[in-house]
Amino acid sequence: MNEILQQLTEASGVAGDEKEVRLLIRDLIEGHVDEWQVDTMGNLLAVKRGSGASEMRVLVDAHMDEVGLIVTEIDSDGTLKFLPVGGISPRTLLGKVVKVGRKGLTGVIGARPIHLLKASQRDSIVKTESMRIDIGAKKKEDATKKVKVGDKATFATRYEENGATAMGKAFDDRAGCAVLIELLRGEPYPFDLHAAFTVQEEVGLRGATVAAYATKPDVALVLECTPAYDLPNERDVSPNVMLGQGPAVYVMDRVTIQDPRLVRHIMRTAEKNEIPFQIRQPGGGGTNTAVIQRATTGIPAATIATPARYVHAPTGMINLDDFNNVIRLADATLRTLDASLFERT
Amino acid sequence: MELQRTLQKLIETAGPSGLETAIAEAVTTIWEPFVDTIERDRVGNLVAVKRATDSVESERPRPRLLLAAHMDEIALMVKEIVSYPKDEGYGFLRVTNVGGVDVRHLYGQRVTVHGADELPGIIGALPVRMMPDERRGKPYNYDELLVDVGLPLDEVRTLVSVGDFVSFHQPLRELLNERVAGKALDNRASVAAVAVCLEYLAGRQHSWDVVAVATAQEETRLLGAFTSAHAQRPDAAIAIDVTFGKGPGAKEGNVFELGDGPALGLGPNVHPGIFKALKKAADALEMKVHTDPHSRASGTDAYGLQIARAGVPTGLIGIPLRYMHTMVETVSVDDIQRAGRLMGEFVARLDADFLEEIAKEMMEA
Numbered sequence A: 001m002n003e004i005l006q007q008l009t010e011a012s013g014v015a016g017d018e019k020e021v022r023l024l025i026r027d028l029i030e031g032h033v034d035e036w037q038v039d040t041m042g043n044l045l046a047v048k049r050g051s052g053a054s055e056m057r058v059l060v061d062a063h064m065d066e067v068g069l070i071v072t073e074i075d076s077d078g079t080l081k082f083l084p085v086g087g088i089s090p091r092t093l094l095g096k097v098v099k100v101g102r103k104g105l106t107g108v109i110g111a112r113p114i115h116l117l118k119a120s121q122r123d124s125i126v127k128t129e130s131m132r133i134d135i136g137a138k139k140k141e142d143a144t145k146k147v148k149v150g151d152k153a154t155f156a157t158r159y160e161e162n163g164a165t166a167m168g169k170a171f172d173d174r175a176g177c178a179v180l181i182e183l184l185r186g187e188p189y190p191f192d193l194h195a196a197f198t199v200q201e202e203v204g205l206r207g208a209t210v211a212a213y214a215t216k217p218d219v220a221l222v223l224e225c226t227p228a229y230d231l232p233n234e235r236d237v238s239p240n241v242m243l244g245q246g247p248a249v250y251v252m253d254r255v256t257i258q259d260p261r262l263v264r265h266i267m268r269t270a271e272k273n274e275i276p277f278q279i280r281q282p283g284g285g286g287t288n289t290a291v292i293q294r295a296t297t298g299i300p301a302a303t304i305a306t307p308a309r310y311v312h313a314p315t316g317m318i319n320l321d322d323f324n325n326v327i328r329l330a331d332a333t334l335r336t337l338d339a340s341l342f343e344r345t
Numbered sequence B: 001m002e003l004q005r006t007l008q009k010l011i012e013t014a015g016p017s018g019l020e021t022a023i024a025e026a027v028t029t030i031w032e033p034f035v036d037t038i039e040r041d042r043v044g045n046l047v048a049v050k051r052a053t054d055s056v057e058s059e060r061p062r063p064r065l066l067l068a069a070h071m072d073e074i075a076l077m078v079k080e081i082v083s084y085p086k087d088e089g090y091g092f093l094r095v096t097n098v099g100g101v102d103v104r105h106l107y108g109q110r111v112t113v114h115g116a117d118e119l120p121g122i123i124g125a126l127p128v129r130m131m132p133d134e135r136r137g138k139p140y141n142y143d144e145l146l147v148d149v150g151l152p153l154d155e156v157r158t159l160v161s162v163g164d165f166v167s168f169h170q171p172l173r174e175l176l177n178e179r180v181a182g183k184a185l186d187n188r189a190s191v192a193a194v195a196v197c198l199e200y201l202a203g204r205q206h207s208w209d210v211v212a213v214a215t216a217q218e219e220t221r222l223l224g225a226f227t228s229a230h231a232q233r234p235d236a237a238i239a240i241d242v243t244f245g246k247g248p249g250a251k252e253g254n255v256f257e258l259g260d261g262p263a264l265g266l267g268p269n270v271h272p273g274i275f276k277a278l279k280k281a282a283d284a285l286e287m288k289v290h291t292d293p294h295s296r297a298s299g300t301d302a303y304g305l306q307i308a309r310a311g312v313p314t315g316l317i318g319i320p321l322r323y324m325h326t327m328v329e330t331v332s333v334d335d336i337q338r339a340g341r342l343m344g345e346f347v348a349r350l351d352a353d354f355l356e357e358i359a360k361e362m363m364e365a
Helices: A003-010 A019-029 A140-144 A171-185 A206-215 A260-272 A320-335 B003-012 B021-034 B153-159 B185-202 B223-232 B272-284 B333-349 B354-361
Strands: A035-038 A044-048 A057-063 A068-074 A080-085 A096-100 A105-109 A152-155 A160-162 A165-168 A192-198 A219-227 A301-309 A316-319 B037-040 B046-050 B064-070 B075-084 B090-098 B110-114 B118-124 B146-152 B165-168 B179-182 B209-215 B236-244 B263-266 B290-293 B314-322 B329-332
Touching (some): A003 A165, A003 A171, A019 A171, A019 A192, A057 A171, A057 A320, A068 A140, A165 A320, A165 B146, A171 A192, A171 A301, A171 A316, A219 A320, A260 A301, A301 A320, A316 A320, A316 B118, B003 B021, B003 B179, B003 B185, B021 B037, B021 B046, B021 B185, B021 B209, B046 B185, B064 B185, B064 B223, B075 B146, B090 B165, B110 B146, B146 B153, B179 B185, B185 B209, B185 B314, B185 B329, B209 B223, B236 B263, B236 B272, B272 B314, B272 B333, B314 B333, B329 B333
Parallel strands (some): A057 A192, A057 A219, A219 A301, B236 B314
Antiparallel strands (some): A068 A152, A096 A152, A160 A165, A165 A316, A301 A316, B037 B046, B075 B090, B090 B146, B118 B146
16 A cells, blocks of 8 residues: 555645645655745745755645635535535535545535436536535534634545555645655755645646745756546547556646657656656646746746546546656656756757 | 444445345344344345244234335446447446436445455546537436446456446445434434344333344335235334435425434325324333325335235334435434334334224224
8 A cells, every 4th residue: 555645645635725735745755855844825845955966956846735625604504515626526526525624524415315306407417506515513503613614625535556556536636746755755866856845736826836936946847647538438539648558748738838858858768767658648737837837037847747537526546557657757857857958059 | 232333334335236145144243133033035135033022921923013124225237348448448337227326426436346356446437528518517427427447458357247236335424413424324224223123122022023124125126025025924014214304405395304303104105003103102212203294105115015915004114314315325323223212112012902903993983
């Protein structure tokens, strides 16, 4: 069992409320980094000193936050109204167990029993605004003792492994966080490695915006988790990536053309080290690379991701070989980084 | 017996309608200490007999009361093995429902596939933007949802067959106010209540034989109720099942507050004499009970029990439950305890004249 993935994915860290994850990561990297600090947004910024062989400043980013729910009102019957934080479809919410607030109070999202539904209701989506979280409270006063408006909720999903398959929530982007933790736990790089565990990616790439400004790196690598659409479908959706085919290397997404020099270096490194990889099909999506690349006067940046099925959902799935190969590829890419890669001739 | 732990064991054991082997074993472990015999019958019902315990010398056989609590649960069944790309890559399962499943709750559920091995899986689908335009704004359906066990196609083909059951996986969750949530509380809550009843009767004399049946295949077509009532020839019967709890999505009509006591079924499936006797038992216990009317079929084992052989006077006890037929069904543990004690008290009060009394009442002007 990969205990780091287990701890990270079972922790709650809805965008804007990442403290549990931040504290956990602090514990996991302490002793492996030379300094760390938390900025005003909640980003956890750590430095792992290099051997001194290179003067480059290198930023590696992984976001701590996940999509989730926020309590907006406590109803007279003691149930909780809520809204999604980040992209969560109402299709994913019915019949799920959630953990509410910092203390992780258990709640469930039920719905009208099928026996009492009209035929038209059976084929219509229940709107998030009409759903409620039920914590077992009998009335409002009962609930207000335990929950406050503004409390966040996440899915109460346990991490499980079955061979090379891992199932759990929030692989987006705790998988990236786990990769970054492994890099920090390894041997020093030629340069100082600036690790940024960032906040609020899911609500507009906000944490990385200030982390990139504060760090002012020469180059940045973003560690992500990207959706795999490798499911049977009559209509060819040309999946972006497939599980089990190795790390996904971004070239272009909805908002960013990744730095081509860095992308080329990543692919060559993979080939040289015989690490399987796949080029993420250009198209939709977006990562912290978007804001890092235009920070200050511009920063060469690219993204390597672990593919995951069913992101932004109660339970996702990754392939652990892919995950381990992201660690290998990120590590090898960083060890051979050289300023000459980025010289304009 | 620690009721919540008993309930946990019952709901965390899989028992899709038609695959009740594992749940029957779990129920056996729980009921066995309180009964004289326990065995499974030809359709999969679990039949336990607790013989009369009073000291009165009377000829056998004693009158028999049948208590029916169905042990099966709604589930899914594999209808097709598919892959992407075709004939390679990972294998996925298309499924259909076993019993009344609300398909809108399925995306993101953790399931167990009962193939050659028990395989953990999750239910997923492509994002709606990748589906045909006419599906936008609609919930996922069975043609779109997939069970993903994270295995290559060839392994899936080795381990899983079309026709294999898929059960929901959801541990018991504790909420506030002695409420618990999980899957299959419909109707393991009642199976647990029967255990409470049997334990109650260990401390009370009763002059009727009690036949406790954990029925099979209620969710599909009440198979266990029809067949066990025929086989056991009861003189009277009580079905115990869940009824609609008041809460989100069910605020009006015949819905009952959780933790406010059981609801006694009243309508065509229920003999008025049994209803009255249950009321009297509740009064004796100073227990608050509600009346849960049904206008046609009660949707419970009572429907089957009542018309076995020449007819069986039947009663119905309901345990209020929120979000019926979802994976987060919610009940009050107190209500289960009360329903069990109510049944026990009802049994303890049955005497040799009971049948004659309720029969006479049918013709009283």
